[in-house]
Amino acid sequence: xxxxxxxxxxxxxxxxxxxxxxxxxxxxxxxxxxxxxxxxxxxxxxxxxxxxxxxxxxxxxxxxxxxxxxxxxxxxxxxxxxxxxxxxxxxxxxxxxxxxxxxxxxxxxxxxxxxxxxxxxxxxxxxxxxxxxxxxxxxxxxxxxxxxxxxxxxxxxxxxxxxxxxxxxxxxxxxxxxxxxxxxxxxxxxxxxxxxxxxxxxxxxxxxxxxxxxxxxxxxxxxxxxxxxxxxxxxxxxxxxxxxxxxxxxxxxxxxxxxxxxxxxxxxxxxxxxxxxxxxxxxxxxxxxxxxxxxxxxxxxxxxxxxxxxxxxxxxxxxxxxxxxxxxxxxxxxxxxxxxxxxxxxxxxxxxxxxxxxxxxxxxxxxxxxxxxxxxxxxxxxxxxxxxxxxxxxxxxxxxxxxxxxxxxxxxxxxxxxxxxxxxxxxxxxxxxxxxxxx
Amino acid sequence: xxxxxxxxxxxxxxxxxxxxxxxxxxxxxxxxxxxxxxxxxxxxxxxxxxxxxxxxxxxxxxxxxxxxxxxxxxxxxxxxxxxxxxxxxxxxxxxxxxxxxxxxxxxxxxxxxxxxxxxxxxxxxxxxxxxxxxxxxxxxxxxxxxxxxxxxxxxxxxxxxxxxxxxxxxxxxxxxxxxxxxxxxxxxxxxxxxxxxxxxxxxxxxxxxxxxxxxxxxxxxxxxxxxxxxxxxxxxxxxxxxxxxxxxxxxxxxxxxxxxxxxxxxxxxxxxxxxxxxxxxxxxxxxxxxxxxxxxxx
Numbered sequence: 001x002x003x004x005x006x007x008x009x010x011x012x013x014x015x016x017x018x019x020x021x022x023x024x025x026x027x028x029x030x031x032x033x034x035x036x037x038x039x040x041x042x043x044x045x046x047x048x049x050x051x052x053x054x055x056x057x058x059x060x061x062x063x064x065x066x067x068x069x070x071x072x073x074x075x076x077x078x079x080x081x082x083x084x085x086x087x088x089x090x091x092x093x094x095x096x097x098x099x100x101x102x103x104x105x106x107x108x109x110x111x112x113x114x115x116x117x118x119x120x121x122x123x124x125x126x127x128x129x130x131x132x133x134x135x136x137x138x139x140x141x142x143x144x145x146x147x148x149x150x151x152x153x154x155x156x157x158x159x160x161x162x163x164x165x166x167x168x169x170x171x172x173x174x175x176x177x178x179x180x181x182x183x184x185x186x187x188x189x190x191x192x193x194x195x196x197x198x199x200x201x202x203x204x205x206x207x208x209x210x211x212x213x214x215x216x217x218x219x220x221x222x223x224x225x226x227x228x229x230x231x232x233x234x235x236x237x238x239x240x241x242x243x244x245x246x247x248x249x250x251x252x253x254x255x256x257x258x259x260x261x262x263x264x265x266x267x268x269x270x271x272x273x274x275x276x277x278x279x280x281x282x283x284x285x286x287x288x289x290x291x292x293x294x295x296x297x298x299x300x301x302x303x304x305x306x307x308x309x310x311x312x313x314x315x316x317x318x319x320x321x322x323x324x325x326x327x328x329x330x331x332x333x334x335x336x337x338x339x340x341x342x343x344x345x346x347x348x349x350x351x352x353x354x355x356x357x358x359x360x361x362x363x364x365x366x367x368x369x370x371x372x373x374x375x376x377x378x379x380x381x382x383x384x385x386x387x388x389x390x391x392x393x394x395x396x397x398x399x400x401x402x403x404x405x406x407x408x409x410x411x412x413x414x415x416x417x418x419x420x421x422x423x424x425x426x427x428x429x430x431x432x433x434x435x436x437x438x439x
Numbered sequence: 440x441x442x443x444x445x446x447x448x449x450x451x452x453x454x455x456x457x458x459x460x461x462x463x464x465x466x467x468x469x470x471x472x473x474x475x476x477x478x479x480x481x482x483x484x485x486x487x488x489x490x491x492x493x494x495x496x497x498x499x500x501x502x503x504x505x506x507x508x509x510x511x512x513x514x515x516x517x518x519x520x521x522x523x524x525x526x527x528x529x530x531x532x533x534x535x536x537x538x539x540x541x542x543x544x545x546x547x548x549x550x551x552x553x554x555x556x557x558x559x560x561x562x563x564x565x566x567x568x569x570x571x572x573x574x575x576x577x578x579x580x581x582x583x584x585x586x587x588x589x590x591x592x593x594x595x596x597x598x599x600x601x602x603x604x605x606x607x608x609x610x611x612x613x614x615x616x617x618x619x620x621x622x623x624x625x626x627x628x629x630x631x632x633x634x635x636x637x638x639x640x641x642x643x644x645x646x647x648x649x650x651x652x653x654x655x656x657x658x659x660x661x662x663x664x665x666x667x668x669x670x671x672x673x674x675x676x677x678x679x680x681x682x683x684x685x686x687x688x689x690x691x692x693x694x695x696x697x698x699x700x701x702x703x704x705x706x707x708x709x710x711x712x713x714x715x716x717x718x719x720x721x722x723x724x725x726x727x728x729x730x731x732x733x734x735x736x737x
Contacts, residue, residue, distance in 0.1 A: 079678075079682075082701070082702065083701035083702070086491070086701070086704070090491055108490075108704060111490035111491075112490045112491035112492070112704075113490075114491070150489075150490070209596070210682065210684055210685075211682070211683070211684035211685060211686060211687075212682070212684075260575075260576060260591075261575065261590070261591050261593060262574075262575025262576055262591055262593055262595075262596050263596070264593075264596030264597075264685055265574070265575060265593075265595040265596035265601075265684070265685065266576070270574070270576050270577075273576060273577065274576065394490060394704070395703070397702045397703055398702075398703040398705075401698065401702070401703070405686050405687055408684060408685055408686050409685075409686045412596065412597065412598070412685055412686065435489070436489075
């Protein structure tokens with residue numbers, strides 16, 4: 001009877017508080033034990049569709065499963081991923097645990113404070129095995145170089161870690177460039193023209209001419225090879241220097257004349273088709289397309305394509321454009337995602353990645369006895385020869401857009417590259433002034 | 440007595456409140472999905488945004504800045520040209536097809552059905568198909584030209600051609616809508632004036648100019664305004680076909696607004712752009728309503 005009476009007793013405020021506190025403590029302990037024990041579990045990875053991730057998808061995801069990770073790999077078209085993931089992180093929607101970002105997006109996510117501090121999560125950025133130029137891209141604000149307004153004195157945090165060490169390299173036809181990769185732009189065009197005359201190819205070179213990111217990406221290694229500098233250390237526009245203008249004039253003039261006639265409207269698909277279809281003699285491209293060179297299902301010239309360092313004018317410098325992983329603050333399985341990254345960045349997994357044919361992000365992995373792709377040693381050679389990332393600013397997309405429009409107009413005309421840079425420089429300066437870069 | 444009165448009053452009160460209670464869920468949903476985003480957009484358009492956050496209120500500065508942004512002016516001008524040209528061609532073709540299909544002959548039902556097929560295809564699919572036609576490397580036109588011994592056809596890499604190619608796509612897809620509206624309008628016209636004209640010996644052209652066109656004018660005007668509103672917001676076809684290029688030749692205001700909001704993350708500026716775009720569309724919609732009223736019960 002007494003027991004029943006006690007059950008019927010109305011719950012007092014203290015009882016409710018005690019119950020609530022017990023429940024909260026129990027939940028907190030349960031949560032902390034999950035974080036502490038996380039060495040596997042569900043990880044939802046967001047990625048944009050790109051051939052550079054094929055080895056990861058085919059070989060590393062199954063390997064991760066053997067380590068207890070339940071990987072959900074969600075792919076989208078490149079053009080929509082930035083918007084989608086930014087909205088996901090900004091609205092704390094929690095749809096992803098890990099974004100495989102294009103590296104110029106790191107400043108946008110970093111400035112908006114949307115990603116976890118991976119250094120605090122236990123990822124060691126000081127490991128000497130990292131390729132320095134790659135791990136440097138994971139910091140926000142950047143550890144070196146100019147910083148945007150509002151972040152001048154902020155302490156850098158490691159918000160991303162390199163995932164696939166992608167960068168531009170030269171792919172060329174070994175039956176046209178019989179002495180190996182052309183060392184200079186002049187050599188590339190001269191031997192390419194001979195290849196056209198011999199009926200081996202239709203065009204010495206192919207590149208992307210579509211306004212915005214595609215054309216700027218194609219022009220960038222030429223610009224760097226001419227010794228161009230994009231901004232000075234105060235964000236003053238420097239790309240319309242004499243070197244920059246010479247690179248632009250070369251790009252819209254001689255290079256266009258030796259490219260397919262429709263190059264102004266070419267994007268990745270078209271340039272890929274031109275090289276893999278046997279029409280073009282050379283291309284500067286990222287690994288996603290380069291990896292298709294040996295695939296008979298995708299290439300008509302298997303065995304005829306080799307890889308090399310990009311040609312030079314003054315220097316042979318390529319653009320780095322890596323896949324870089326960040327964990328959104330709203331990730332539902334944050335601890336799992338960080339545990340996955342620790343495992344993925346470990347020497348053993350990186351070696352497996354190199355064996356699978358993907359460009360690793362740790363130096364020792366480049367030394368595996370049997371790299372899964374002939375591009376891997378060339379990529380290391382390019383990294384050592386010279387490879388630079390794009391400027392670390394959240395406004396890169398707009399800058400690239402303004403420059404890309406003017407370059408595209410000059411490419412249509414087939415002349416006036418230098419003048420186009422002057423117009424673009426003025427527009428970029430106006431924009432950056434509005435955004436508070438110059439005080 | 441008192442309790443009976445209270446019960447009656449309660450009943451009356453409940454009866455009075457019932458319609459509002461029944462409407463409340465719908466009103467709340469409308470407020471949540473229509474009014475709040477609209478209000479939020481308007482508020483964002485008066486703020487300076489940086490790094491995904493509103494930093495300060497700047498009143499109408501974003502609206503003023505729009506008119507000194509050459510990219511916005513260019514996009515607006517491209518959009519106006521695109522809407523003007525597309526809708527004009529669609530109207531003429533739609534009317535011609537409607538007049539042709541007004542007649543009854545064998546197979547007319549099938550023809551009418553076939554004619555409206557383009558507008559039921561997803562715009563993105565239409566854009567992909569047209570890209571496969573226009574592409575200079577492996578497009579259908581280039582293949583055709585090369586078969587005849589010609590050179591690759593350059594369309595998407597040349598500003599004027601790319602713009603006209605976009606108009607052609609829009610005309611192909613949306614002429615059926617004009618055709619459908621105008622056919623319905625033609626079918627609803629009274630037959631007496633036409634019979635009288637025929638008795639008076641009027642020819643087809645005279646009948647069209649003096650009777651068909653004046654009587655069809657309200658429907659025609661509404662069709663044009665509705666199509667213009669729709670064309671003003673065109674996005675998917677351009678996104679797939681040209682992404683606004685070459686240069687800025689096909690960059691409609693919708694594409695520039697999208698890029699500004701999501702690629703460049705200038706939320707406030709983009710919101711001002713979309714509000715301005717909304718106001719233009721609202722003006723067109725008001726014109727449509729006015730024309731509808733003037734048209735009367737027809």
